[in-house]
Amino acid sequence: MTADTLAAPRTPARAKGSNWEKWGWLYMRVSGVLLVVLIFGHLFVNLMLGEGIHALDFAFVAGKLTNPFWQWWDVLMLWLAFIHGANGMRTIVNDYVLNQTARRVLIWVIGIVAALMILLGTLVVFTFDPCLGATPGGAIADACSAL
Numbered sequence: 001m002t003a004d005t006l007a008a009p010r011t012p013a014r015a016k017g018s019n020w021e022k023w024g025w026l027y028m029r030v031s032g033v034l035l036v037v038l039i040f041g042h043l044f045v046n047l048m049l050g051e052g053i054h055a056l057d058f059a060f061v062a063g064k065l066t067n068p069f070w071q072w073w074d075v076l077m078l079w080l081a082f083i084h085g086a087n088g089m090r091t092i093v094n095d096y097v098l099n100q101t102a103r104r105v106l107i108w109v110i111g112i113v114a115a116l117m118i119l120l121g122t123l124v125v126f127t128f129d130p131c132l133g134a135t136p137g138g139a140i141a142d143a144c145s146a147l
Contacts, residue, residue, distance in 0.1 A: 027087060038073065041073070046060075065125060065130075075125050075126070078118065079118055082117055085114070086110050090110055
């Protein structure tokens with residue numbers, strides 16, 4: 001085949017190995033749908049149920065983060081959103097950064113930052129202690145002593 005001819009439309013670009021672009025594309029679609037459900041569920045519970053936005057304070061968040069259901073809801077939302085965003089940024093870098101070295105560096109930076117943020121966010125959700133550092137005599141200390 002010469003340089004001025006195109007391959008047949010159904011000719012595979014690679015003979016073996018995983019097609020990362022296909023899996024990235026599929027992930028974006030599936031995670032996007034799941035994120036819509038998770039985010040709107042999160043907003044509905046926080047802003048519309050009970051007293052609505054007026055109930056949002058430290059105690060409300062602390063109460064939600066003691067419930068394993070909401071811990072896993074928030075962690076799933078966190079993981080899906082960060083991986084979705086990092087994959088989108090990777091696609092943008094692949095499309096617009098022409099220098100191969102710069103492209104590799106940027107993709108590694110995106111991956112490392114996303115992984116660190118996922119790790120830190122997961123640690124915060126599962127190790128959150130509202131009583132840590134509560135000043136004696138304050139409302140939080142009173143609530144913690146009742147536990």
